[in-house]
Amino acid sequence: MTREEPLLFTTYPELKETVPWIPLLTGIPTPIDRLENLEINLELNSEGRIYIKRDDIAHHIYGGNKLRKFEFIFGKAIDNKKTGMITIGGIGSNHCLACAIVAKELNMRCDLFLFPQPLTWHVQRSLLLYNHFGANLHFSNSFITLALKVLGFRLTHPKSHLMFPGGSLLFGLGSPIGTLGFVNAVFELKTQIDAGVIDEPDAIFVAGGSGGTAAGLVLGCKLLGLITKVHITAVSMDWIINKSNVIKNASKALKYLREHNDFVPDIAIQENDFEIIEGYLGSDYGVKTERGQRAIDLVMELEGNSSGFILETTYTGKAMAAMIDYCSQGENKSKKVLFWNTYNSNDLDQYLNQTDLNYKSLPKRFHRFYENNTFQCWQIKDCPEKEQCPAYLNHEYRCWRVKNCSEQDRKNCKAYRELRHNIHLENA
Numbered sequence: 001m002t003r004e005e006p007l008l009f010t011t012y013p014e015l016k017e018t019v020p021w022i023p024l025l026t027g028i029p030t031p032i033d034r035l036e037n038l039e040i041n042l043e044l045n046s047e048g049r050i051y052i053k054r055d056d057i058a059h060h061i062y063g064g065n066k067l068r069k070f071e072f073i074f075g076k077a078i079d080n081k082k083t084g085m086i087t088i089g090g091i092g093s094n095h096c097l098a099c100a101i102v103a104k105e106l107n108m109r110c111d112l113f114l115f116p117q118p119l120t121w122h123v124q125r126s127l128l129l130y131n132h133f134g135a136n137l138h139f140s141n142s143f144i145t146l147a148l149k150v151l152g153f154r155l156t157h158p159k160s161h162l163m164f165p166g167g168s169l170l171f172g173l174g175s176p177i178g179t180l181g182f183v184n185a186v187f188e189l190k191t192q193i194d195a196g197v198i199d200e201p202d203a204i205f206v207a208g209g210s211g212g213t214a215a216g217l218v219l220g221c222k223l224l225g226l227i228t229k230v231h232i233t234a235v236s237m238d239w240i241i242n243k244s245n246v247i248k249n250a251s252k253a254l255k256y257l258r259e260h261n262d263f264v265p266d267i268a269i270q271e272n273d274f275e276i277i278e279g280y281l282g283s284d285y286g287v288k289t290e291r292g293q294r295a296i297d298l299v300m301e302l303e304g305n306s307s308g309f310i311l312e313t314t315y316t317g318k319a320m321a322a323m324i325d326y327c328s329q330g331e332n333k334s335k336k337v338l339f340w341n342t343y344n345s346n347d348l349d350q351y352l353n354q355t356d357l358n359y360k361s362l363p364k365r366f367h368r369f370y371e372n373n374t375f376q377c378w379q380i381k382d383c384p385e386k387e388q389c390p391a392y393l394n395h396e397y398r399c400w401r402v403k404n405c406s407e408q409d410r411k412n413c414k415a416y417r418e419l420r421h422n423i424h425l426e427n428a
């Protein structure tokens, strides 16, 4: 596949000779849309703007934030003659799904080391898809055992490259190369600002899981001298996403760039260059929260499915809730705000259908995540019309929101009566 080189290489041509990179993205520059209905709903004044960066369609199979990182990480693995990729994530990890899809596209082996997270249809769906895209699945309930399993596997499989969770640094360790994907993304944003597609934003809102995406955005904004401040909504535990780790990640990426090209300016990433917003996570990674779900419902109601993107409850719903709260404050009503959409919006149902939803094709230890665990109306009712139903295979629990069921419909629905007890929205 041919594609123009990253803008980072155009600006600093020496990087091209030494920094590994392969083209994976098929939809860049990703478009920037305006969320005008949300602007009206939040009563922004005439200067206020809310934009969304549509990374959800950065790739024809799997959009979202992963592949920007993978262009560099898989590039490095291939440069090092690796034929496989090992990575780590929760049982519903989008990072692991993206890894499985890209490894298959590149004809590489893929080994996913998975740890538990709150069980949802999204998790069940992810496991089926990892398997469909040919990944080998490993699991442990304990992080320590999982880490030992990864180390053992890595030693016995030297042709496989180990990518840390989220494709980021782990406690400051590892390679910062994935972060370059989001430094480059800011160079892409700058061309869109220069072309008048968007005003220079006062704030970018993004979800922070491992923090690599955000660290790249922070570094990119500072390198290009943008006024933009990155607001990182913490969606994982504070020992993972915190100021010190974001600074370490961004600084290590900068050091890497400067080692490969002295023209990259020597700047320091400081605490006041960005914000970390706490209070939206809930009690643990992956739990569904009131504010996150409310933000999803509001944006879907106002912008509708025609906007083409979807939000979810682990990452983007929480970041959207934080952005809505920010824009609702009087002093921010004239701000120009960009929501960086990190979640895939391409339809994966065609792949899911090919699995026949048959969890028994997964290794046996994963079957318990399906047995007696039902989250969707069509899982309960075995509805004869399910394939025509807009709720069929949807990601979220609340099928009656997708279908816009009336109160009366709900009262009559056996699935609704059973399912609503499976919905736990935390008060965060």
Ligand SMILES: Cc1ncc(COP(=O)(O)O)c(C=O)c1O
Binding pocket: 064, 065, 093, 094, 095, 166, 168, 207, 208, 209, 210, 211, 212, 213, 214, 315, 316, 342, 343, 344
């Ligand atoms: C949809 C989505 N948004 C945001 C993130 C967080 O990205 P990062 O790990 O770079 O902080 C992830 C990570 O898996 C994700 O899946």
